[in-house]
Each structure stands twice: as structure tokens, then as C-alpha cells.
Amino acid sequence: MDTLKIWLAAFLVTLLAFSVMPETAFAQDDTAAATEEVVAEEVAAEEAVAEEAVAEEAAPGFDEIGPYIMTTLLFLMAGFLVFFMAAGFAMLEAGLVRSKNVTMQSLKNISLYSVAAIMYWLIGFNLMYPGDAWIMAGYVGPFFVQTVLDPVGIAAADAALDYASIGSDFFFQLVFVAATASIVSGALAERIKLWPFLIFVVVLTGVMYPISGSWQWGEGWLFEMGFSDFAGSTVVHSVGGWAALAGALILGPRLGKYKDGKVNPMPGSNLAMATLGTFILWLGWFGFNGGSQLAMGTVGDVSDVSRIFANTNMAAAAGAVAALILTQILYRKPDLTMVLNGALAGLVSITASPLDPTLFGALWIGAVGGVIVVFAVPFLDKLKIDDVVGAIPVHLFAGIWGTIAVVFYQEGASIATQITGIVAYGVFTFVASAVVWIILKGLMGIRVSEEDEINGLDMSELGMEAYPEFTKG
Known part of the structure; x- marks a missing residue:
């Protein structure tokens, strides 16, 4: 009996051992699997960290991409x-023409900007900045090479980090060419037909301005010679002035402007609007000159932009004050239109070199521009050259002065x-503009009829008036 009990107990112990062993083995298997999973996760995490470190090491740091971002931002803001x-x-032109021509001036300005935007994309930008694609080295770039923007969502590794985005550069250069065409618009107001004018704008903004601009800003032959024009006293403003002068000579003066040896004033419709336009131009000039620094990636660049702003403002103020004082002396009463143009002449004068002068230098350079305008306006009248808004004295004469003034403060300038x-x-x-004007005159005529000019271009050309309740001759 005792023997039976012993064998029964041994059987039960053996059975219990066999029942526990698989569970223990499975538990060990689970523990081993869990351990292997943890190890695999740790290895994967370490590999991810290593890959991220390699990627960070390969990706450009802010020291590399910062200048690209900041210069792009400068171009967009300017x-x-x-x-x-x-x-x-x-606003300036609408205020300085007579009320019967205000609608036409407004239409011309929005139209010329739109035409310039299309032509500068189609031809102008790459014609002006040809890089290595010159047709005639230093003189003429490639025609009909359209601007292509950066790819959508471009990566830092694919961007030209030494400069700025193509889109920002294209946009910044585009708005300059429209300013050139606006100069012509104001000078030839009140007697030129709309469509011949816009055809001229096509040629000016698509071909003439980009070709001549490439000589300096596209690093062409004048750049190689050492010619200096920081933001365009000549490249932009004098070019617009020369084109306007050629047009004014071929178009002729307004009816009744010069009669019996006298100059008959033709007051503008809204001097408050003209004043507003001048202040807007003054504001825009900070972008015009400041953006022409073409860089904002270093402390030096940002400091230079601020210096340009200060000099630009000083020159405009000096031009306005000089015209204010001089008209008081000459005419015994200040002349608002002269003061407005004096400010603009000061701005044009400092544009060729807004970085180099001291504040005093900017003051006297701008003041000379204001003096030039006061004497140049009656000088053109003596020659019977009718410039409705004073664009030729402001942009051509002051532009020439500003380009010469570079030598006073810029080291090495000749x-x-x-x-x-x-x-x-x-x-x-001047020659290219004259040729285009003469061709347009022969093909379609550039001047409205006497009857249409007397009635005003708003009604004769457009059939609508800016001030229908008040319009008179």
C-alpha cells in the first residue's frame, strides 16, 4: 500500500512538471522575443538619429540659406x-492734365504697366540679363527667351543660394521698366492717340530699355568700362526722358500752348491729386533705391539699405525746398507744381549713387536737382517743346546731373x-525712339485731330469723362 502511494505521488509530480514546462518555455520564448523587439527598436532609433544627423550635416545651414531668404525678401518688399x-x-499725371483728359491718362497708366509686364516676360528680362547668352557680346542679348520661375516648392539644395529666387528678381526688375514708360506718358499727354502710344510702349519695354539696360546692369560693355549707375538715374530715368523728348519733338505742342510769342499756361485739373501722386512716388523710391542694393544677407547689407533710405529721403526734401525758395525769389510766389517736380528731381538726382554720399552730400545733390527743374521748365518752353508734367526736366536733365554727381563721392568713378x-x-x-515715332506717324498717325484735342481725349478717344459734372475745356 505504501509502495502504491509512493508510485502515485511520483506520477502526480511528474505530471505536474510536464504541465508546467511548456508554459515556462513559452514564457521564456516570449521574453526572448520581447527582448529582441526592444533591441531592434533601439537599433532602428539609433539608425534614424544617425541618418538625421547626416541629413542635417548635408543640408545648408542658415548661414548659407539666410542671405538667399533675406535678399529674396528685399526684392519682394522693394x-x-x-x-x-x-x-x-x-495720380501725378491725372492731376496735372486738364479735366477733359484725366480718364485717358488713367487708362494709359494702367495699360502701359500691363503691357510692360507682358513684354518684359516675353523678351525683356533675359535680353537685359543674358548671362553667357549674348548674341553680340556686351551689346545685345538673346531675343524671345521667356522667363521661367523657380520650381514649386524648390528645395534648398536645388536653389542658387548665392543670390535670390528667380521670381523675386524678375518681379523687382519688371517694375522698373514700367516706370520708364510712365515718364513718356506724362510728357506727351493731351494730344497723343492711345494705340500708337501703347505700340511704342511695346517696343520701349520689350526691346529698347532691355538692350540699353544690359550694357550696365547686364554686365555689358559700359559695366566693363566702369560706368556706374546704382539704381538708374540714366538707365531708367534718362532713358524715359530721351524717349519722351523724341516724342514731344515729333508730336508737337498742344494747341494754343505757344501763341503770338507767348507761353499760355494750361493749369492741371487737380493739384491735390498731383501732390498725392508725388508723395506716392517718394514712398516708392525707397524701394527703387533701397532694393538696388541687391543684397540683404549681412549686417553690412542691411546697414547700407538703411543708409540708402536716409540719403534718398534727404535728396527729395532738398529738391523740394530748393524749388520752393527759388520760385519765391523768381516769381514772388511759390509754385506748387515746381516744388512737386523739385522733390522728384532730387530723387532722380540721388538715384545714380544713393549709397556713397553723406547726408550733406545727398542734400546738395538733391538741391541742385530742384534748381535744375526750376530753370529747365521755362527753357523748354522757349524752345516750344511742350512737356505737360515736366517729365523731361525731372527725369532727363536731373538724371544726367545725378549720373555726373557719382564722381563726387564714389571712389574710382571717372x-x-x-x-x-x-x-x-x-x-x-533718342534715335531709336525717333525712328519708332516716325514710323508710327507714317503708318497710323500719332496725334488726334484738332477737334478731338479741343473736346478732350476722354470723350473723343474713350467716350467717358472723369468729372462728367464739371468738365470744361
Whole structure:
């Protein structure tokens, strides 16, 4: 019996051992699997960290992408300031023409900007900045090479980090060319037909301005010679002035402007609007000159932009005050239109070199611009050259002065080289503009009839008036 009990107990112990062993084995298997999973996760995490470290090491740091981002931002901010100058030109011109021509000036300004935007994309940008694609090295770039923007969501590794985005550069350069066309619009107001004018704008903004601009800003032959024009006293403003002068000579003066040896004033419709336009142009000029620093990636660049702003403002103020004082002396009463143009002449004068002068230098350079306008306006009247808004004295004469003034503060600047550039731009633009105006005159006529001019271009060309309740001759 005892023996039976012993065998029974041994059987039960053996059975219990066999029942527990699989569970223990499975538990060990589970523990081993869990351990392997933890190890795998740790290895994967370590690999991810290592890959991230390698990626960070390969990706450009802010020291590399910062200048690209900041310069792109500069171009965009300065660009929309210069774009706003289109509104300034529109308001200035609308205020200085007679009420029967206000609608036409407004239409011309929005149309010329739109035409310039399309033509600069289609031809102008790459014609002006050809890089290595010159057709005639240093003189003429490639035609009909359209601007292509950066890809959507471009990565830092694919961007040209040494400069700025293509889109921002294109936009910034585009708004300059529209300003050039606006200069012509104001000078030839009140007697030119709409469509011949816009055809001229097509040629000016698509071909003439980009070709001459490439000589300096596209690093063409004048750049290689050492000609200096920081933001465009000549490249932009004198070019617009030369084109306007050619048009004014071929178009002729307004009816009744010069009669019996006298100059008959033709007051503008709204001097408050003209004043507003001048302030808008003054504001836009901070982008015009400041953006032309073309860099904002270092402390030095940002400091230079602020210096340019201060000098630009000082020159405008000095031009306005000089015109204010001089008209009081000459005419015994201040002349608002002269003061407005004095401010603009000061701005044009400092544009060729807004970085180098001291504040006092900017003051006297701008003041000379204001003096030039006061004497140039009656000088043109003596020659019977009718410039409705004073664009030729402001943009051409003050632009020439500003380009020469570069030599006073810019180290290494040569008066001979500066004059060479002035003459080159003058001859090319005046001759090319005259040819285009003459062709347009022969093919379709550029001037409205006497009856239409007397009635006003608003009704004769457009059939609508800006001030229908008050319009008179």
C-alpha cells in the first residue's frame, strides 16, 4: 500500500512538471522575443538619429540659406513699393492734365504697366540679363527667351543660394521698366492717340530699355568700362526722358500752348491729386533705391539699405525746398507744381549713387536737382517743346546731373566714363525712339485731330469723362 502511494505521488509530480514546462518555455520564448523587439527598436532609433544627423550635416545651414531668404525678401518688399509708383505716376499725371483728359491718362497708366509686364516676360528680362547668352557680346542679348520661375516648392539644395529666387528678381526688375514708360506718358499727354502710344510702349519695354539696360546692369560693355549707375538715374530715368523728348519733338505742342510769342499756361485739373501722386512716388523710391542694393544677407547689407533710405529721403526734401525758395525769389510766389517736380528731381538726382554720399552730400545733390527743374521748365518752353508734367526736366536733365554727381563721392568713378555712358544712352534711345515715332506717324498717325484735342481725349478717344459734372475745356 505504501509502495502504491509512493508510485502515485511520483506520477502526480511528474505530471505536474510536464504541465508546467511548456508554459515556462513559452514564457521564456516570449521574453526572448520581447527582448529582441526592444533591441531592434533601439537599433532602428539609433539608425534614424544617425541618418538625421547626416541629413542635417548635408543640408545648408542658415548661414548659407539666410542671405538667399533675406535678399529674396528685399526684392519682394522693394518690388511692391516700386509697383506702387505706378499709382503715383497715374495720380501725378491725372492731376496735372486738364479735366477733359484725366480718364485717358488713367487708362494709359494702367495699360502701359500691363503691357510692360507682358513684354518684359516675353523678351525683356533675359535680353537685359543674358548671362553667357549674348548674341553680340556686351551689346545685345538673346531675343524671345521667356522667363521661367523657380520650381514649386524648390528645395534648398536645388536653389542658387548665392543670390535670390528667380521670381523675386524678375518681379523687382519688371517694375522698373514700367516706370520708364510712365515718364513718356506724362510728357506727351493731351494730344497723343492711345494705340500708337501703347505700340511704342511695346517696343520701349520689350526691346529698347532691355538692350540699353544690359550694357550696365547686364554686365555689358559700359559695366566693363566702369560706368556706374546704382539704381538708374540714366538707365531708367534718362532713358524715359530721351524717349519722351523724341516724342514731344515729333508730336508737337498742344494747341494754343505757344501763341503770338507767348507761353499760355494750361493749369492741371487737380493739384491735390498731383501732390498725392508725388508723395506716392517718394514712398516708392525707397524701394527703387533701397532694393538696388541687391543684397540683404549681412549686417553690412542691411546697414547700407538703411543708409540708402536716409540719403534718398534727404535728396527729395532738398529738391523740394530748393524749388520752393527759388520760385519765391523768381516769381514772388511759390509754385506748387515746381516744388512737386523739385522733390522728384532730387530723387532722380540721388538715384545714380544713393549709397556713397553723406547726408550733406545727398542734400546738395538733391538741391541742385530742384534748381535744375526750376530753370529747365521755362527753357523748354522757349524752345516750344511742350512737356505737360515736366517729365523731361525731372527725369532727363536731373538724371544726367545725378549720373555726373557719382564722381563726387564714389571712389574710382571717372567723369569721362560717366559722360560716355550718358551719351551712349542718349544717342541710342533718342534715335531709336525717333525712328519708332516716325514710323508710327507714317503708318497710323500719332496725334488726334484738332477737334478731338479741343473736346478732350476722354470723350473723343474713350467716350467717358472723369468729372462728367464739371468738365470744361
